Amino acid sequence: MKYFEEKFYQNSPGYPSKERLKKGPVAVIECVQEIPCNPCETACPFGAIKVGKPIINLPKLNEKKCKGCGKCIAVCPGLAIFVVDNAFNEKEATVSLPYEFLPLPEKGEKVDALNRKGKRVCSGRIIKIIPPEKNNHTAVVTVAIPKKYSGEVRNIRCSIFK
Ligand code: SF4
Ligand code: SF4
Numbered sequence: 001m002k003y004f005e006e007k008f009y010q011n012s013p014g015y016p017s018k019e020r021l022k023k024g025p026v027a028v029i030e031c032v033q034e035i036p037c038n039p040c041e042t043a044c045p046f047g048a049i050k051v052g053k054p055i056i057n058l059p060k061l062n063e064k065k066c067k068g069c070g071k072c073i074a075v076c077p078g079l080a081i082f083v084v085d086n087a088f089n090e091k092e093a094t095v096s097l098p099y100e101f102l103p104l105p106e107k108g109e110k111v112d113a114l115n116r117k118g119k120r121v122c123s124g125r126i127i128k129i130i131p132p133e134k135n136n137h138t139a140v141v142t143v144a145i146p147k148k149y150s151g152e153v154r155n156i157r158c159s160i161f162k
Contacts, residue, residue, distance in 0.1 A: 004116040006151040013060035025068025025085040039075040074138035084150050093150035096142040105158045112157040113145045
């Protein structure tokens with residue numbers, strides 16, 4: 001199924017180039033359905049996302065303007081925005097993702113890192129959690145994973161759910 005594969009998103013206007021992805025934190029917008037929606041555009045303090053008119057346009061990322069701050073993640077009702085940092089360290093990348101389950105994971109916790117289908121890809125380590133009360137009612141969790149999986153991991157499963 002195309003919706004579960006990175007290559008399906010790579011040509012969409014919200015997906016950063018391979019070169020930009022190597023350089024450090026950047027928004028990865030996996031929004032491919034033309035629906036009337038644009039909170040991501042107004043949430044970005046750097047003007048890096050454009051929907052424009054008509055409002056059903058797919059969001060376009062200006063990868064040069066994006067600082068990878070993550071402010072766009074929690075505002076997306078479709079849970080379609082992530083921040084990927086391939087320059088986190090030599091071996092690991094991080095993926096920051098919206099997380100709507102409770103309890104929240106803890107910093108340092110080992111979790112299962114899941115793909116778009118919810119299938120386990122690898123083990124991950126929680127780096128940061130922004131709780132929902134501080135973030136538009138949606139928690140944002142940052143997980144460190146082996147670099148080669150940064151285009152695949154889009155969710156986590158905490159140990160309590162195993
Ligand atoms: S990560 Fe920050 S700078 Fe990049 S698009 Fe989102 S809000 Fe804008
Ligand atoms: S907020 Fe999310 S669903 Fe709405 S246009 Fe932006 S990326 Fe798409």
